[in-house]
Amino acid sequence: MQRPEQPDKPQQTGIQSQVPPRTPPIASAKPPETPPLTDKAKPAKGELDPGNVTLYRNSRFFVHAVIPDKPPKEETHEAGNTSLLEQIRWLSAERQRITLIRTRLLPRIDLFNPSQRKTIVIPLWIEGLVVALALGLTLWAHALNMFNFPLYGPDEGAYMANAWALIHGNLQPYPYTYDHPPVGWMQIALWTLLTGGFFSFETAINSGRVMMLALSGGSALLLYLITRRLSGSRSASLLALAIFALSPLAITYQREVLLDNIGTFWLLLSIFFVVHGNSRLRNIIYSALALGIAILSQEVFIVFVPIMLYSVWLFATRFQRKFALVAFGYIVLSLSSAYALLAIMKGELFPPGILPGDTHAHPSLLGTLFRQAQYTQETGNFANSWETWMRLDLPFFIAGALSLVIHIIGGWWNRLQWLLALFVVSYWLMLLAIQNIFPFSILPILPLLTISIVMALNVPLRILSQRVGFDLARALLLFLLIGAIIPFNLQREEPQFSQNNAEPQRQALMWINRNVPQNSVLIINSYLYTDLHESGSMGAGNSSTYPRAHIYWNAAFDPEVHDTLLHNCWNNIDYLVIDTNMLNDIQSRGGPMLLLDRALHRSILRTEFNSTGNNTRARIQIYQVAHDPHSCT
Structure with a gap:
């Protein structure tokens, strides 16, 4: 019996019969490979090459297709036998391709870059030369007669004394009272170490004023760079530099050794990193660090934290804003919390009697803040400071008020203008809210108001140049303003360049060194403290010091000096070095000041020093107490 023949397998037809054996099956989802063009199929020169074409193109990406001339190597695997490794490689490539497609579909990311297109091309070296000349003029104006005007202030002396105490292992010469964070005079102490000591420039305050000169130059440069970025105009930036650096307010108060000058530099550095940061995380971190140092240098700069957060939000890209705000705020x-942490670690956060078992007298952070909030107009007030500001630079404040109106209105269309207005308005509100205002309290707002003025002036000029096309005319107009402002301000600053108000204070130091025994108890103002306690000065000499020289405020209100050292007895005082403000406090305050008042009424005038201009505020009188052996018994 024959076995029946098996029927032949049907032949594959259609598309399946045309698939070469090396092609994987359709189930593997691998796209079929296109056979390469042969030499005969290549197009002639000038014709469209079908194997090398751009399929799609727009401003964000393009799709280009190429068929290689060299045919791919033959696969060794039969159809349907693709290895696991090849499938993994293909899946990885496909996943990457899908990711790239999704990335290309994201919306265009444009940074908030308010700088305008520059139609006048200026070589970088020319700009650098002009800026260097402008900074040189700034430093010259601030350095001219800075050791003689203004007279040495008590705040200057207090910060230099704190820096001296820090080098000797203490935060202050007397118990730390949390009046200010200590980072400000930490920087002053570092400066004195780098420059060879407190008396490299004759007196301790002179050394501090040289540091302020360096900070004023740095602040002026930062102001130029910030304005150049925001306005896109070099001429507008030079105008801002001229207004800020040559203002009578700046020439007067930026010379003084003040924490406000230190904090202003760090605030401008923080703003610089934001506007120039291009939304980079490292620049946001640098900006936060600079703002933190500004707050730890002078606590009033905490008022700028909300506005700086808004500036970070404004200059960061949309998908980075949340992370940038969190990082900036956290840093x-x-x-800033290091200030409170210091008080907590020392057990001086709360006043005595608040916590159980805390009964001994000690300074406290919250107690100091409460005391500062209760300050009256006897120490400083807004009305007197406002009168001083208007007398020194009335045109500056008129221009600043007009610029605020422009920015508040223009902020509806350009949020950058609201940012500028918020910087200025927030600080003005803080000055109005607190009681203890001094003329130098205007320092942090000077660069901010300058930027506001220049940006407000640049708005109509930019619109005019865009409509008419006279960008060169705009630059010439701004340079004409610079040429008018410089001689106008220099003419008003004649007293700052000629008066010698600090000479009586230096003469008093030399008289003490020649006539007062080293073991004497002296009651002085703070600007003499460091020179009398550190050897090598004109007051203490090369080897002698006056360890029993005490600041009059501490002699009256510090129990360690008033009760322990002086035993509340005027007869334990040997000399009083009196100036006008000190005399007014002794005669009007009463209370613990009565100790000094009794000593003054039992003293004889030994000598008196006056300034060349006969300025009564610069008068120094030195009294010697006539001791009574039967007093205070």
């Missing part, structure tokens, strides 16, 4: 909060 600023961490640095």
Whole structure:
């Protein structure tokens, strides 16, 4: 019996019969490979090459297709036998391709870059030369007669004394009272170490004023760079530099050794990193660190934290804003909290009697803040400071008020203008809210108001140049303003360049060194403290010091000096070095000041020093107490 023949397998037809054996099956989802063009199929020169074409193109990406001339190597695997490794490689490539497609579909990311297109091309070296000349003029104006005007202030002396105490292992010469964070005079102490000591420039305050000169130059440069970025105009930036650096307010108060000058530099550095940062994380971190140092240098700069957060939000890209705000806020909060952490670690956060078992007298952070909030107009007030500001630079404040109106209105269309207005308005509100205002309290707002003025002036000029096309005319107009402002301000600053108000204070130091025994108890103002306690000065000499020289405020209100050292007895005082403000406090305050008042009424005038201009505020009188052996018994 024959076995029946098996029927032949049907032959594959259609598309399946045309698939070469090396092609994987359709189930593997691998796209079929296109056979390469042969030499005969290549197009002639000038014709469209079908194997090398751009399929799609727009401003964000393009799709280009190429068929290689060299045919791919033959696969060794039969159809349907693709290895696991090849499938993994293909899946990885496909996943990457899908990711790239999704990335290309994202919306265009444009940074908030308010700088305008520059139609006048200026070589970088020319700009650098002009800026260097402008900074040179700034430093010259601030350095001219800076050791003689203004007279040495008590705040200057207090910060230099704190820096001296820090080098000797203490935060202050007397118990730390949390009046200010200590980072400000930490920087002053570092400066004195780098420059060879407190008396490299004759007196301790002179050394501090040289540091302020360096900070004023740095602040002026930062102001130029910030304005150049925001306005896109070099001429507008030079105008801002001229207004800020040559203002009578700046020439007067930027010379003084003040924490406000230190904090202003760090605030401008923080703004610089934001506007020039291009939304980079490292620049946001640098900006937060700079703002934290500004707050730890002078606590009033905490008022700028909300506005700086808004500036970070404004200059960061949309998908980075949340992370940038969190990073910026966390760093600023961490640095600022170090001030409170110091009080907590020393057990001086709350006043005595608040916590159980805390009964001994000690200074406290919250107690100091409460005391400062209760300050009256006897120490400083807004009305007197406002009168001083208007007398020194009335045109500056008129221009600043007009610029605020322009920015508040223009902010509806350009949020940058609201940012500028918020910087200025927030600080003005803080000055109005607190009681203890001094003329130098205007320092942090000077660069901010300058930027506001220049940006407000640049708005109509930019619109005019865009409509008419006279960008060169705009630059010439701004340079004409610079040429008018410089001689106008220099003419008003004749007293700052000629008066010698600090000479009586230096003469008093030399008289003490020649006539007063080293073991004497002296009651002085703070600007003499460091020179009398550190050897090598004109007051203490090369080897002698006056360890029993005490600041009059501490002699009256510090129990360690008033009760322990002086035993509340005027007869334990040997000399009083009196100036006008000190005399007014002794005669009007009463209370613990009565100790000094009794000593003054039992003293004889030994000598008196006056300034060349006969300025009564610069008068120094030195009294010697006539001791009574039967007093205070």
